[in-house]
Structures are given as C-alpha cells and as structure tokens.
Amino acid sequence: MRATTIHAPFEIRVEDVPDPKVQQPGDAVVRVLRACICGSDLWAYRGDSARQPGQRIGHEFLGVVEEAGADVAAFAPGDLVVAPFVWSDGTCDYCAEGLQTSCPQGGFWGSAGHDGGQGEAVRVPFADGTLVKLPSAAASDDRLLTALLALSDVLGTGHHAAVGAGVTEGSTVAVVGDGAVGLCGVLAARRLGAERIIALGRHEARTGIARTFGATDVVAARGDEAVAAVRDLTGGHGAHAVIEAVGTEQSMRTAVGIARDGGAVGYVGVPHGSGTGLDLGVMFARNIALRGGVAPVRAYIPELLPDVLDGTIDPSPVFDVSVGLEGVPDGYRAMDQRTALKVLVTP
Amino acid sequence: MRATTIHAPFEIRVEDVPDPKVQQPGDAVVRVLRACICGSDLWAYRGDSARQPGQRIGHEFLGVVEEAGADVAAFAPGDLVVAPFVWSDGTCDYCAEGLQTSCPQGGFWGSAGHDGGQGEAVRVPFADGTLVKLPSAAASDDRLLTALLALSDVLGTGHHAAVGAGVTEGSTVAVVGDGAVGLCGVLAARRLGAERIIALGRHEARTGIARTFGATDVVAARGDEAVAAVRDLTGGHGAHAVIEAVGTEQSMRTAVGIARDGGAVGYVGVPHGSGTGLDLGVMFARNIALRGGVAPVRAYIPELLPDVLDGTIDPSPVFDVSVGLEGVPDGYRAMDQRTALKVLVTP
Numbered sequence: 121m122r123a124t125t126i127h128a129p130f131e132i133r134v135e136d137v138p139d140p141k142v143q144q145p146g147d148a149v150v151r152v153l154r155a156c157i158c159g160s161d162l163w164a165y166r167g168d169s170a171r172q173p174g175q176r177i178g179h180e181f182l183g184v185v186e187e188a189g190a191d192v193a194a195f196a197p198g199d200l201v202v203a204p205f206v207w208s209d210g211t212c213d214y215c216a217e218g219l220q221t222s223c224p225q226g227g228f229w230g231s232a233g234h235d236g237g238q239g240e241a242v243r244v245p246f247a248d249g250t251l252v253k254l255p256s257a258a259a260s261d262d263r264l265l266t267a268l269l270a271l272s273d274v275l276g277t278g279h280h281a282a283v284g285a286g287v288t289e290g291s292t293v294a295v296v297g298d299g300a301v302g303l304c305g306v307l308a309a310r311r312l313g314a315e316r317i318i319a320l321g322r323h324e325a326r327t328g329i330a331r332t333f334g335a336t337d338v339v340a341a342r343g344d345e346a347v348a349a350v351r352d353l354t355g356g357h358g359a360h361a362v363i364e365a366v367g368t369e370q371s372m373r374t375a376v377g378i379a380r381d382g383g384a385v386g387y388v389g390v391p392h393g394s395g396t397g398l399d400l401g402v403m404f405a406r407n408i409a410l411r412g413g414v415a416p417v418r419a420y421i422p423e424l425l426p427d428v429l430d431g432t433i434d435p436s437p438v439f440d441v442s443v444g445l446e447g448v449p450d451g452y453r454a455m456d457q458r459t460a461l462k463v464l465v466t467p
Numbered sequence: 468m469r470a471t472t473i474h475a476p477f478e479i480r481v482e483d484v485p486d487p488k489v490q491q492p493g494d495a496v497v498r499v500l501r502a503c504i505c506g507s508d509l510w511a512y513r514g515d516s517a518r519q520p521g522q523r524i525g526h527e528f529l530g531v532v533e534e535a536g537a538d539v540a541a542f543a544p545g546d547l548v549v550a551p552f553v554w555s556d557g558t559c560d561y562c563a564e565g566l567q568t569s570c571p572q573g574g575f576w577g578s579a580g581h582d583g584g585q586g587e588a589v590r591v592p593f594a595d596g597t598l599v600k601l602p603s604a605a606a607s608d609d610r611l612l613t614a615l616l617a618l619s620d621v622l623g624t625g626h627h628a629a630v631g632a633g634v635t636e637g638s639t640v641a642v643v644g645d646g647a648v649g650l651c652g653v654l655a656a657r658r659l660g661a662e663r664i665i666a667l668g669r670h671e672a673r674t675g676i677a678r679t680f681g682a683t684d685v686v687a688a689r690g691d692e693a694v695a696a697v698r699d700l701t702g703g704h705g706a707h708a709v710i711e712a713v714g715t716e717q718s719m720r721t722a723v724g725i726a727r728d729g730g731a732v733g734y735v736g737v738p739h740g741s742g743t744g745l746d747l748g749v750m751f752a753r754n755i756a757l758r759g760g761v762a763p764v765r766a767y768i769p770e771l772l773p774d775v776l777d778g779t780i781d782p783s784p785v786f787d788v789s790v791g792l793e794g795v796p797d798g799y800r801a802m803d804q805r806t807a808l809k810v811l812v813t814p
Binding site: 213214217219221222284357372381382384387390391396398400401403404405406407408409410411412413414416 | 560561564566568569631704719728729731734737738743745747748750751752753754755756757758759760761763
C-alpha cells in the first residue's frame with residue numbers, strides 16, 4: 121500500500137510499504153477513509169521530535185474494518201470506525217478509569233514498527249479496546265465524515281483542555297492558541313456551558329472560526345498585551361478557565377497571566393522548549409491550578425459522538441485544506457507555513 | 468506591649484512596641500492567648516524572604532477580643548476567636564467564593580505596618596470578615612486551645628493540600644514533608660477518607676506523629692529512592708493524591724515522581740528556589756495535575772472546627788515545644804535546627 125513516511129526534518133514522502141495484516145488475534149486492519157495532519161506532527165516535521173528515517177507518521181484516522189483477528193468481538197469487516205490517537209487494551213485499570221493514554225499496552229500510531237494514520241490502511245492492535253463504531257450511514261455524508269474525524273484527536277483534546285480548565289455552566293473561558301485544538305477548545309467550552317469565551321489569536325480566518333464555534337470575544341495580541349486585554353475584558357480578574365493549546369513557554373506564561381485567582385489552566389499543547397514558562401510563585405499566591413496533558417480521547421468519544429452525529433457541534437470547519445494521499449507532503453508545507461489550519465487527507 | 472520583631476537574618480527580638488488600638492471602625496484588638504512559629508517564618512529568619520528591620524513576625528494566633536470598632540457586628544469584647552493567617556474583608560467576590568487569600572483588601576499578619584501574631588495583642592482589620600468565634604469554654608481547656616490554634620494555618624493548609632490533591636474516600640495518598648503542615652495533611656487525608664496514607668520522612672518523632680494521625684506506611688528515603696519506595700508500595704503505579712508540603716525543587720520533583728498517572732499534586736509548600744522542579748513533559752504524558760497554593764484557611768475553619776471541638780481530629784501533637792513570649796528567639800533557633808517540630812507561644 122501507499123503510506124506517508126518521514127526521513128529527515130522537512131522530508132516527508134509517500135511510498136510503497138508492506139500491506140498491513142492481522143498479526144495478533146486482537147488486531148484489526150482498517151482501510152482509511154479520512155486522515156489528517158496534526159499540529160503536533162510538525163514537531164517531527166521540523167526536527168524538534170526525533171524520528172527514525174522512514175518511520176510512518178499520522179495519528180488521526182477513520183475508516184472501514186477490512187479484516188478482524190479471531191479475538192476481535194466488537195467489530196466485523198465493513199464496520200465504519202474511528203480510532204483515537206493512541207491504541208489501548210481496553211482491559212487495564214487505566215482504560216477502565218478512562219485514562220487510556222496511560223495503558224501499559226498502549227502506543228501511538230506511527231511509532232517505530234507501527235502503521236501511521238496517513239496511509240491507505242492501518243493495523244490496529246487491541247481493536248476492541250481502541251476503535252469506536254460509527255453509524256455506517258455516515259460513510260456517505262462527506263461533511264459528517266470530516267466532522268467525525270475530529271473525534272480521533274482535536275475535538276477530544278480540546279474537550280480535555282476544557283475539562284482540565286474546569287469549564288462549567290456560566291464560566292468565563294480564555295483560549296490560548298488558534299490552531300485546530302484551540303478552536304475545538306472553544307467548541308468544547310461552549311458545549312459545557314461557558315457564558316463568555318475569549319479567543320486569543322491574530323489570524324482572521326481562524327478567529328472567524330472561533331466566533332462560529334462560540335467565542336464571544338477575540339483578543340488579537342500576545343504576551344503582556346494579551347494579558348492586559350483579557351484582564352480589561354474581565355473587570356481586571358482574568359478568566360476562571362484557561363485553555364492552553366500551544367505548548368510553548370510563552371503560551372504557558374500567557375495562560376497563567378490571564379487566569380483568574382482560584383482558576384485553572386487546562387493544558388493540552390505538547391510541551392516543548394527547555395523551560396516550563398510557569399512562575400510557581402505566582403500560581404501559588406493566586407491558587408491557579410494546572411491540569412491536563414495528553415488527552416485520553418478514547419474516553420471522550422462516546423460522550424462527544426452523539427453531539428457530532430446530531431449536529432449539536434460541528435468541528436469540520438477546522439479542516440480548511442484537503443489533499444489526496446500523494447498531496448500529504450504539500451499539506452505539511454502548508455501547515456508549517458500556516459497557510460493551512462488543518463489538512464484533511466483522503467487516501 | 469511586648470511583641471516579636473525581626474531585624475536581620477537570625478536576629479529575632481522581643482521588644483516593647485506600641486499597644487494596638489482600633490484604627491478603623493471594622494477593626495478589633497485581640498489579646499493573644501496562643502501563637503506559634505511556622506516553618507514559613509524560617510524563610511524570613513534565614514534571610515530567604517526579605518523583611519524590613521524591626522518588622523513584626525508571626526501569623527498564627529488565637530485570643531480574646533479586647534476592643535471592637537463601631538462597625539464590628541459579629542464580635543464583642545470577651546469573645547474567644549481564632550484568626551486565619553491572612554485578614555480579609557469578608558464581602559468581596561473572592562471572600563464570597565472562599566478564596567479569602569485573594570481578597571483585594573486582605574493582608575498578612577506581620578506585613579510592614581501591621582502587628583504579627585507573636586506578640587501580646589494584634590490589631591485585626593476587617594474583624595467581621597477575618598475572625599472566627601470559638602466556644603468560650605475552650606479557653607480553659609489547654610489541650611483543646613492548642614488544637615484550635617492549628618486552625619489558624621497548618622490544619623487548614625494541610626486540608627487545602629489534601630483537597631488540591633483530590634483525596635477522596637478510598638484514595639491512596641502520599642505526603643511529602645514531615646513538618647507540621649505535612650502532618651496535618653496526613654490528618655486531613657484520613658478525615659477525607661483516604662484508605663492508604665504513605666508519609667515520607669526520616670525523623671522518627673515526626674513519622675511517629677504521622678502514624679498517630681493516620682499514616683499507614685512510612686518511607687524513610689528521599690529523591691529517587693523515595694520514588695522507588697512509593698512505587699513499590701503501590702504496585703508500581705504511585706499515589707492518586709500527593710500532598711507536597713515543602714516547597715523545594717527536590718520535593719516537587721519527588722511529588723510528581725510518586726504520583727499515579729491521572730493523579731494530582733496538592734502543593735502548599737511555599738515555593739522557593741530558582742526553578743519549579745516540575746518536568747512538564749512527564750506531567751503531560753502522565754496527566755498529573757498541580758493544584759494548590761496559599762491556603763484560604765478562613766474558608767475551611769467552619770468545616771474543620773466542629774471536628775476539632777469534638778475530638779474527631781486533634782492536631783495538637785504538632786506542637787512539641789512550648790515557650791513564653793520572651794522565649795520566641797529560642798523557639799526560632801530550635802525550629803531552624805529541627806530540634807523542635809512546631810513551637811507554641813503562650814504570651
């Protein structure tokens with residue numbers, strides 16, 4: 121089959137690779153209908169995260185089960201399924217409590233020796249624990265299929281940030297990061313009942329989507345100016361709940377700076393850089409909590425899926441550019457140069 | 468009156484100072500019956516926190532109202548009261564939501580121009596918002612009076628850490644720090660229903676108190692060894708809830724290291740040192756939350772007071788040395804040299 125590989129920083133290829141097959145009785149093979157490129161794929165693309173030459177890449181996909189191992193009970197060939205960005209056994213204590221990202225048998229798509237999402241098909245370990253079934257009718261609804269793809273990562277990750285930030289009915293929320301995750305954070309905050317949602321961003325197409333998703337205010341500033349602007353908008357206090365969806369020291373510093381005393385920063389931006397950006401003295405004096413991390417998306421799909429299916433929330437606008445599989449290298453370039461927000465891949 | 472002052476690192480004196488008087492109509496003057504020395508006073512004592520020469524010190528006290536301003540509605544002369552370690556107006560949004568430490572009109576005892584707790588009497592601003600009445604019968608019960616003094620800081624601070632760490636019925640808790648706050652964290656965790664409480668400490672008198680307070684296990688190690696020991700005790704997983712009651716980079720690193728994936732570190736140790744000790748990459752991968760800060764003790768006194776009064780919890784064993792007011796300088800030396808756990812002051 122054809123699949124995306126990464127050979128060195130900025131060197132993404134689409135190549136012939138071995139067809140995936142069931143190797144363990146719990147495996148399934150899924151033919152990919154939709155995949156996409158994630159902001160976090162850019163850390164590998166830019167060389168900030170090491171990869172072995174030729175390693176697969178891509179961790180978001182949905183598709184149709186093509187083959188199921190003897191122990192797979194929940195899925196049969198022909199089933200439409202979505203995969204969260206990590207696989208998990210579905211049976212351990214962590215899976216039982218909804219923290220599938222800590223499953224000792226879990227792993228990330230595209231890790232060495234495993235298929236990535238940006239290819240024609242994927243071998244899925246622990247299919248019963250990992251995959252979630254979608255209504256087969258969705259396969260013929262292009263817009264819906266794209267919206268459902270967001271369940272594999274960005275929607276659940278934005279939701280994790282909103283939960284970590286403690287968004288509740290009536291809260292004031294601020295969102296740092298205007299990428300797909302930040303925008304899904306806006307959507308998740310509105311869904312959880314936030315009354316006011318302040319989106320930080322300077323890219324008009326993105327802040328436009330933020331407004332569509334429920335942002336009530338947009339702050340087109342960064343750093344100290346952004347902190348001052350959010351404080352102005354909130355009577356000097358800051359936001360109860362802050363979603364941090366970037367992962368740099370500056371974004372974390374901004375996130376703490378715009379949080380209200382007693383509030384929380386829900387962080388889902390993959391941390392990069394040598395420091396944390398956290399001033400613990402400030403957080404201590406103001407009782408600002410930090411809660412988040414890699415999102416256990418698998419746990420959230422059952423909760424979010426009905427709202428995507430019935431149109432209560434529609435994350436599909438985060439996908440602004442669409443390519444075929446051979447167009448994936450162009451997609452990386454577009455996301456790296458921020459000419460695309462999030463690239464949809466239709467193999 | 469006589470009161471404790473600090474003139475330079477390691478230079479604590481007891482001196483004649485002006486008698487406190489009602490200055491604002493909301494003030495009360497409280498004659499101190501019991502005060503004490505806090506581990507955090509040692510940062511000033513050691514010169515780690517700057518003080519103006521001659522500044523008062525001490526932030527924990529209980530006593531009898533001697534004089535009340537015209538606007539004081541809740542207290543009258545003769546009332547037995549306990550003061551939390553910050554005063555607060557009792558009327559702002561933060562006070563209303565139980566975060567009195569963020570009250571814009573609040574302040575710390577012993578800050579420049581204000582009385583400290585380690586003296587014969589204290590002028591209390593915003594008496595109605597700050598003080599909590601105690602049953603007058605307690606004044607004649609020496610053990611109870613000492614236990615009630617813990618409500619001014621260490622008991623509420625330990626409780627704040629336990630709440631921040633997410634202690635619930637049945638949790639496994641680990642406590643970093645064998646000072647009075649860490650020990651009160653043990654007591655608070657047991658009160659909140661923790662099933663297993665692992666106290667880290669190497670000082671036998673202190674770990675003995677920890678066991679009395681409810682610790683089920685003691686780990687007499689530090690750093691990587693402590694992490695390994697707690698993991699051994701918890702099937703490799705770590706503790707759901709970690710109380711951090713020290714505030715150094717090493718203690719924070721240990722706290723994160725012994726937390727179970729998906730757990731939380733409730734931190735109340737005043738941060739000191741140049742870094743945070745936090746590895747955000749580890750916290751992100753394992754979804755470990757950080758929640759705590761300066762404890763809004765005023766909010767917790769009404770909840771904790773009945774349990775202290777009826778003996779359900781008795782924090783009095785944290786006071787292991789008692790001095791009169793003139794003995795306060797000796798008390799600082801004893802705490803600095805760790806020959807005393809927490810020094811009670813009876814003016």
